[in-house]
Amino acid sequence: MFNTPFVLLFALLLTLPLVILFAPRILPPRRVTISLPDELDDLALFRRAARSTVHRPGSISRLGATNAKPKIAFLFLTNTDLHFAPIWEKFFNPKKSKHRNFNNLYNIYIHADPDSDVKSPGGVFENRFIPAKKTQRSSPTLISAARRLLATAVLDDQLNAYFALVSQHCIPLHSFRYVYNTLFRPRIESTRFPAPLSFIEVLSEEPQLWDRYIARGKNVMLPEIPFDKFRIGSQFFVLIRSHSLIVINDRKLWRKFRLPCLNVDSCYPEEHYFPTLLSMEDPNGVSDYTLTNVNWTGSVNGHPHKYTPAEVSPELIRRLRVSNSSFSYLFGRKFSPDCLLPLMNMTESVIFRG
Numbered sequence: 001m002f003n004t005p006f007v008l009l010f011a012l013l014l015t016l017p018l019v020i021l022f023a024p025r026i027l028p029p030r031r032v033t034i035s036l037p038d039e040l041d042d043l044a045l046f047r048r049a050a051r052s053t054v055h056r057p058g059s060i061s062r063l064g065a066t067n068a069k070p071k072i073a074f075l076f077l078t079n080t081d082l083h084f085a086p087i088w089e090k091f092f093n094p095k096k097s098k099h100r101n102f103n104n105l106y107n108i109y110i111h112a113d114p115d116s117d118v119k120s121p122g123g124v125f126e127n128r129f130i131p132a133k134k135t136q137r138s139s140p141t142l143i144s145a146a147r148r149l150l151a152t153a154v155l156d157d158q159l160n161a162y163f164a165l166v167s168q169h170c171i172p173l174h175s176f177r178y179v180y181n182t183l184f185r186p187r188i189e190s191t192r193f194p195a196p197l198s199f200i201e202v203l204s205e206e207p208q209l210w211d212r213y214i215a216r217g218k219n220v221m222l223p224e225i226p227f228d229k230f231r232i233g234s235q236f237f238v239l240i241r242s243h244s245l246i247v248i249n250d251r252k253l254w255r256k257f258r259l260p261c262l263n264v265d266s267c268y269p270e271e272h273y274f275p276t277l278l279s280m281e282d283p284n285g286v287s288d289y290t291l292t293n294v295n296w297t298g299s300v301n302g303h304p305h306k307y308t309p310a311e312v313s314p315e316l317i318r319r320l321r322v323s324n325s326s327f328s329y330l331f332g333r334k335f336s337p338d339c340l341l342p343l344m345n346m347t348e349s350v351i352f353r354g
């Protein structure tokens with residue numbers, strides 16, 4: 001009695017609301033793409049930052065003229081409130097007078113995802129938020145955010161000499177004085193690294209490397225990035241100023257790394273862009289290891305182990321400092337937000353003692 005097209009149409013109309021209702025649960029979340037205006041905006045910032053450090057012939061560098069001490073720029077990359085701000089506050093402003101020589105030898109810059117309504121913790125973090133854009137896991141937006149932080153810090157203060165990228169889940173494992181002395185201690189004793197060095201993990205033997213390489217499609221990384229130049233490493237690093245400038249000035253690799261991922265499960269652009277770029281441009285200037293201890297044992301879904309309050313103890317802090325390199329780990333990740341109280345309880349007695 002009804003003809004078939006009519007029944008089909010009716011069925012379609014009936015299922016439409018169901019599709020609309022369930023689509024967000026079935027379909028993967030929409031990927032954040034980098035728009036042309038955003039790209040141009042970033043480019044303008046990078047150009048300004050690169051120009052700011054060009055030394056014109058005959059001019060005296062401000063650093064030499066004032067004889068001021070170099071600083072560490074701390075770059076906080078976050079999409080939530082800064083859970084451990086009270087610990088960092090104590091790190092930057094120790095009460096003990098013997099640390100007074102190290103006052104103000106740092107700058108802080110925060111890139112907070114604008115959609116996540118991050119509140120300023122005040123104190124040393126007040127007014128340190130930089131113009132930020134949306135970030136998303138498994139997309140090149142995390143590379144852009146880190147580059148924005150580097151460029152802003154390069155531009156802001158000529159004295160910024162080291163650039164340490166950290167997240168809201170990171171904590172310091174030592175006092176500021178210890179961190180400063182570690183980074184700036186003379187390296188004449190080291191024959192391999194006589195000059196200042198960037199600390200970034202650079203690995204080439206990881207089993208997942210090929211899947212990561214082809215995550216944007218086969219052969220798309222060529223010719224700029226052949227597979228044997230493709231690297232993986234830690235998302236969080238400490239770079240020297242000249243390497244920050246290499247990152248800010250790069251257009252060639254960025255053109256490839258900004259391509260959207262087709263295989264989102266194998267896509268962590270920020271773990272590849274920085275180690276690949278720096279190992280191509282200055283292989284002898286990077287340590288190949290990181291100063292941020294991350295526990296990948298039993299990782300789930302690409303997330304490292306997240307420490308809970310029950311695991312926090314003086315023993316844990318001491319264990320996290322131990323590394324195979326000649327440097328102690330300076331930072332640790334990742335800690336769940338409720339670790340704040342037990343950690344605060346041992347700042348003076350453990351974390352900042354040494």
Ligand SMILES: *[C@@H]1O[C@H](CO)[C@@H](O)[C@H](O)[C@H]1NC(C)=O
Nearest residue numbers: 295297298299305316319320
């Ligand atoms: C690393 O994480 C595993 C659980 O995934 C845990 O058993 C181990 O104790 C952690 N390592 C350290 C140094 O805490």
Ligand SMILES: *[C@@H]1O[C@H](CO)[C@@H](O)[C@H](O)[C@H]1NC(C)=O
Nearest residue numbers: 293319320321322323324325
């Ligand atoms: C140091 O290296 C050895 C051998 O490669 C490894 O078994 C050990 O887990 C490493 N320790 C740390 C703290 O990374």
Ligand SMILES: *[C@@H]1O[C@H](CO)[C@@H](O)[C@H](O)[C@H]1NC(C)=O
Nearest residue numbers: 314341342343344345346349
């Ligand atoms: C604080 O440290 C003391 C001494 O180490 C310990 O007895 C106490 O349980 C700790 N409190 C918290 C909240 O961790």
